[in-house]
Amino acid sequence: MRQIAADRLSPAQDDFYDALMQAHAGLSEAESHALNARLVLMMANRIGDVGALRELIDTARSYSDG
Amino acid sequence: MAYDYTPFPYTDPPGLTETEPRHAVVIVGAGPVGLAMAIDLALRGVKSVVLDDNNVVSMGSRAICWSKRTMEIFDRLGVGERMLAKGVTWKVGRNFHGHREVFSFDLLPEDGHKYPAFINLQQYYVEEYLVERARDFPELIDLRFRNKVVGHTDLDGCVQVEIETPSGSYKLETEYLIACDGAGSATRERMGLDFTGQTFQEQFLIADIEMEQSPFGDADVPERWFWFDPPFHPGKSALLHMQPDNIYRIDLQLDVDADGKAEAAEDRVIPRIKAVVGDKPFKLDWVSVYKFRCIKLDRFVHGRVVFVGDSAHVVSPFGARGGNGGIQDVDNLGWKLAAVLNGEADARLIETYHEERSHGSAENILNSTRSTNFMTPKSPIEALFRAEALKLAQDQPFAQKLLNSGRLSVPCSLEGMALQTPGAAQIAPGTALVDAPLSSEAGDTWLLREVQGEFTLVGFGDVVLPEVVGLRRIGINHRADYPCFTALQNHAIRRYGAGKAYLFRPDGHVCAVFDTPTEAAVREAMARACGAKLTEDTA
Numbered sequence: 001m002r003q004i005a006a007d008r009l010s011p012a013q014d015d016f017y018d019a020l021m022q023a024h025a026g027l028s029e030a031e032s033h034a035l036n037a038r039l040v041l042m043m044a045n046r047i048g049d050v051g052a053l054r055e056l057i058d059t060a061r062s063y064s065d066g
Numbered sequence: 067m068a069y070d071y072t073p074f075p076y077t078d079p080p081g082l083t084e085t086e087p088r089h090a091v092v093i094v095g096a097g098p099v100g101l102a103m104a105i106d107l108a109l110r111g112v113k114s115v116v117l118d119d120n121n122v123v124s125m126g127s128r129a130i131c132w133s134k135r136t137m138e139i140f141d142r143l144g145v146g147e148r149m150l151a152k153g154v155t156w157k158v159g160r161n162f163h164g165h166r167e168v169f170s171f172d173l174l175p176e177d178g179h180k181y182p183a184f185i186n187l188q189q190y191y192v193e194e195y196l197v198e199r200a201r202d203f204p205e206l207i208d209l210r211f212r213n214k215v216v217g218h219t220d221l222d223g224c225v226q227v228e229i230e231t232p233s234g235s236y237k238l239e240t241e242y243l244i245a246c247d248g249a250g251s252a253t254r255e256r257m258g259l260d261f262t263g264q265t266f267q268e269q270f271l272i273a274d275i276e277m278e279q280s281p282f283g284d285a286d287v288p289e290r291w292f293w294f295d296p297p298f299h300p301g302k303s304a305l306l307h308m309q310p311d312n313i314y315r316i317d318l319q320l321d322v323d324a325d326g327k328a329e330a331a332e333d334r335v336i337p338r339i340k341a342v343v344g345d346k347p348f349k350l351d352w353v354s355v356y357k358f359r360c361i362k363l364d365r366f367v368h369g370r371v372v373f374v375g376d377s378a379h380v381v382s383p384f385g386a387r388g389g390n391g392g393i394q395d396v397d398n399l400g401w402k403l404a405a406v407l408n409g410e411a412d413a414r415l416i417e418t419y420h421e422e423r424s425h426g427s428a429e430n431i432l433n434s435t436r437s438t439n440f441m442t443p444k445s446p447i448e449a450l451f452r453a454e455a456l457k458l459a460q461d462q463p464f465a466q467k468l469l470n471s472g473r474l475s476v477p478c479s480l481e482g483m484a485l486q487t488p489g490a491a492q493i494a495p496g497t498a499l500v501d502a503p504l505s506s507e508a509g510d511t512w513l514l515r516e517v518q519g520e521f522t523l524v525g526f527g528d529v530v531l532p533e534v535v536g537l538r539r540i541g542i543n544h545r546a547d548y549p550c551f552t553a554l555q556n557h558a559i560r561r562y563g564a565g566k567a568y569l570f571r572p573d574g575h576v577c578a579v580f581d582t583p584t585e586a587a588v589r590e591a592m593a594r595a596c597g598a599k600l601t602e603d604t605a
Contacts, residue, residue, distance in 0.1 A: 007464040014436050017451075017468055021439065024447050032447040063457050 002062045003055050068276065068351055069190050069311075073121045074197065076212040081229070081236035089115050090407050092227055092240035094215050094253055097124065098189060099375030099392040100246030101196035105143045106400030108206040109519065112407055115238065116200070116207065117229060119214035123197070126352040127188035127274050129389030130309055135477040135498055136393045137181040138574065142518040144202070145195045146181065153185035154308050159290040161469055163456045165297055169466040173474070178557035179501045180512040184474065186288070186309050189389070218243060218256065218371070225370050242403060243371045246392075251377035257368065263361030264435060266382065268442045269320040271329055271355050274313050275339055277348035281306060281314055292471035294441070294456060298341035303441045305384075305471070306342065313351060316342055317383075319442065326355035358382045360431045360438075366395075366420040374399060379427035384437040384472035387430035394478070395423050401572035405596060415597035418485055426478035433473045440470035480575055484600060487578035487591040492563045499574040502558035504542065504551035511551070513558060516540050518574040521592055523583065526553075527564030532585035537592060571595050 009016055024032050044053050080086055091107060093100045096118035104114045132140070132149065140146040157173040173183035200207045216235075217228035225243040229236055245253035254261060282289055288308040296304050302319040309315060318338060320329055328334060330353050339348065362379035366372065375392030399419045405411035443449040458465035480486060481496030489495050502513045517524060522538045525531045531539045531546065541550040542558050553559045562568060569578040569591050578591035593599075 002461070004461055005464060007467055009464050010467045013464070013467045014433070014470060014473065017440070017470070018436050020451070021448055024445070027447070029446055032445075063454075063460075 003059045005059075069188065071122045071125070071190070074209075074211045076121060076232060078233050079210050079213060079229075079231065079236060081238055082231065082234055086238055088224060089113065089238060089240040091115070091242050091244060091403065092117065092225070092238060093244045093246055094118075095246035095248060095375075095377075096120075096193075096197070096209065096211070097246060097248060097375070098129065098192050098196060098389060099396060100244070101193065101200055102140075102143055102393055102396045103244055103246055103374060103400065104200055104207045104209075105196065105203070106396055107404060108200070108203040109143070110401065110404035110408075111206070112404045113206050114208070114244075115240070116209045117213040117215055117227075118209075118211050121211035123193035124189040126354060127190065127309060127313065127315060129189045129192070130186045130307060130315060131386035131390075131474075132185050132187060132192070133386060133390045133475045133477075134179070134181045134183050135475075136390045137185065138499075138501065138514050138518070139393050139397045141180065141514060142397075142574075143196075144199050145192075148195050149187055149192065150181065150185060152191060152310055153187035154288045154310055155182045155185050156288040156290060156308065157183055158287070159292065159471075161471055162291065162293045162296060163459075164295055166460075168294075168456055168459045169469055178503050178555060180503075180514060181501070184386070186307055186315075188309055188313070191310070215247075215252065218253065220369055220371065241370065241407065244399075244403075245371060245373045245377045246375050247377050249376040249380045251373070253371065254363070254373065254377055257371070259363055259368070261361055261363060263359055263431075265359045266357060266438055266442070267322045268438075269322070269324050269326055269329070269355055269357050270383075271318045271320055271335065271338065271353070273316045273318075273335055273339060273353045274309070274351040275316065275343070275348040276311070276313050276351050277343065277346055278312060279346045280308075281343045281346065282308070294452070294469075294471070296342075299338070303471075304342065314343075314348075318342075320355070324355075326357075330355045358438075360435045362424065362427045362431060366424055367417055372399065372403075372416065372419065378423075379431065381427075381430050381434040382438045383434075384441065385430070385434045385474055386472070387434055387475045390475045391427055391430050394426060395419075397573045398423050411596045412600070414600045418483070418597065418600070421483055422480050422485075425480070425483070429478055430475070437470045437472045485571075485577060485595045485597065486575075487569075487594055489579040491566055491568070491576075491579035492561065493568065493576055493579075495576050495578055497576050499570060499576065500561050502561055503554040504558060505554055506549065506551045510554070514574065516549075516551070517570045518572070520572050521595070522570045523567060523588060524562075524570065525567045525583075526562045527559055527566070529565050529567050529581070529583070531567060532583055532588060534585055534588050534592065537588065569595070 091114040093116045096116050104116050160170040214230045219226045224239045227238045291306040293304040305317040307315040366378045374395045381387045402415045455465050455468045477498035479496045486495040504511050525541045539548040567580040567583040571577045577595040
């Protein structure tokens with residue numbers, strides 16, 4: 001079952017999104033994918049709870065078909 | 067029906083035949099900002115001359131979204147109720163992606179406010195109402211159409227202005243020159259001030275159409291509709307707004323390399339509009355193709371020349387921060403300029419207009435730049451993130467919040483700046499007033515009506531207000547020998563807290579709060595708000 005998460009980003013969501021886009025500025029597509037991969041791994045470490053991470057993986061995956 | 071552009075009459079100014087006495091204030095530009103400036107000053111007894119090279123109101127609807135805060139300022143200037151009656155009040159915004167509605171928001175005007183979150187009203191109506199209002203002050207406002215400023219020189223203690231009219235040229239002297247001459251400000255260019263910032267490559271087509279039937283589906287209620295990648299305009303964005311007189315505003319993003327002139331031609335525009343509204347009959351009213359920039363001047367105050375509105379800062383239109391920002395500039399500058407001209411404050415007070423409004427415009431630029439970036443992804447990876455955010459926004463609340471089709475203008479806080487006395491309260495010093503309904507034996511009223519215009523000390527609930535020379539006092543839910551009101555539905559007490567006193571500046575911003583206000587403390591806070599504590603360094 002897909003997990004619906006409570007919003008924890010607002011009201012700073014635009015600060016985050018802008019920082020993320022700026023981190024990608026000037027990178028090639030391959031470099032951007034590499035940056036994203038590093039970010040996912042680091043965010044996983046920050047979350048630290050493998051059960052929660054499995055839920056996130058399943059939830060993210062659940063959008064792939066739609 | 068289409069607007070009737072009646073020209074304003076030109077009359078020969080006295081300066082053509084004789085030297086005019088030095089003026090206190092000359093305002094360049096009779097757009098919404100210049101006119102509001104003249105009215106604000108007139109309400110404080112300050113005379114001004116308004117010069118405009120044109121003689122009709124704005125061609126095309128241009129600025130249409132007026133925010134609650136702007137309406138509250140227009141209320142003080144005497145045109146708010148008329149604008150509200152004519153304007154379209156909307157509160158629901160819908161965001162679409164392709165065929166699907168991904169997220170809608172309700173601006174939820176909570177009860178107990180005189181004005182709604184937004185109204186839509188064409189700029190030409192706003193200018194018409196302001197010109198009529200300005201005519202209420204024939205002794206104070208001297209409106210001069212077809213008077214084109216062609217030069218100005220900062221002399222010792224005044225500014226000399228050179229003007230061309232259909233009957234010849236003349237010169238004026240003024241203590242202050244207020245440049246309200248818009249994004250392409252000739253005053254700014256003459257002074258060679260740097261005005262370079264971020265220019266966006268994207269072009270947008272803007273069209274006003276007149277149609278009897280509503281394009282908002284069967285519901286037929288005014289809303290704001292925004293499409294990311296709509297089926298009728300693939301890969302781009304689109305925006306739909308309603309205006310009075312059955313006029314609708316459509317904004318369409320064009321290709322970066324589109325030919326603006328060709329795109330504005332009727333045979334190109336009509337199929338695009340049909341793609342949005344379908345087979346419903348419509349008439350084109352106004353079309354424009356534009357690019358935009360996000361820029362502000364480093365300094366809004368240059369000695370005796372002060373920049374107000376678009377001449378000082380320009381933003382992208384997404385978020386309704388251009389016209390609204392300009393009116394808040396006027397609100398901030400009016401009482402300060404009047405205080406300086408009336409000898410009640412040092413000229414350094416005008417510098418705080420720069421501190422306070424430069425901050426506001428930086429906030430507007432940041433928000434509108436981010437909205438524009440979200441709407442127009444610059445790289446495949448930006449497009450990817452946006453596409454996935456839109457996908458998650460189907461059901462994830464956090465992703466709905468990430469969708470950025472314009473963060474709509476909210477009043478900017480002046481917290482922590484020089485004129486405010488630090489303090490803790492539900493409404494912190496620096497915040498613009500939060501309206502609330504009141505009543506008294508004289509009838510029902512609104513907090514904004516009783517507070518705006520001059521320094522006012524307001525006691526909420528059980529608090530005793532001292533008498534301070536030159537300061538208006540009002541009480542809410544208490545008894546005293548100054549005017550007292552009842553908080554209807556207790557809104558005012560809930561919003562401000564009981565047992566608190568708030569000192570409001572003439573522009574309705576809180577500048578100090580007190581639990582037990584003493585005469586000395588209130589007087590000190592008022593002096594501080596008038597610039598008494600400014601040092602030479604900050605000037």
